[in-house]
Amino acid sequence: MYLEILTPDQKVFSGDITSVQVPGTSGRFEVLTNHAAIISTLEKGDVTIRLAKEEKVFKIDGGVVEVLHDKVIVLAEAIL
Template identity: 35%
Template sequence: MAKTFRVDVVSPDQLLFSGDATFLRAQTTAGEVGILAGHAPLFAELAAGGFVVVTLEDETKVAMAAQGGFLSVSAEAVKVLAESAQLAAEIDLAAAQAALEASDEGSVDYYEARSRVRAAEALI
């Protein structure tokens, strides 16, 4: 059985996830990172248009679109502090893809739509 660690994903208006995970994947400004239990301490800025995927003990995944903010890894836990975030299970993939195609690359709307598409696709 894989070792677990505590994960909390929050935005200013809600707690999106709080629980134990075996793996966390996130997109940061320095690239994509994967976190396992016992990972070295890390502090990173979340990438624009990024997402966070948490893998649970039963191998199910919880994905979230995450816009801006930070990822903090300590010996005991991972905290994701997003400026805005949405659970992938709540995202209409077709609508997010349409919004991505309709937006100008590099715009705020583009990054928000890309984040939602990537998070929703992470569960497929």
């Protein structure tokens, strides 16, 4: 699965991942390979990325996430 995290002024992350957890408006949720298509608003919180051998965490100040065809795009207001 491929992930991009973007803010209005920069690309924060792009690459292949195993899974990603995001702070959805209705609660935290995880996206895995072959996830159904979804668009959701995001609250302020942690975006946790699982790679093959490590985990990365980015703190965002809200935004939107889109999942479509094994590609996840997180449009974040800002990285904290």
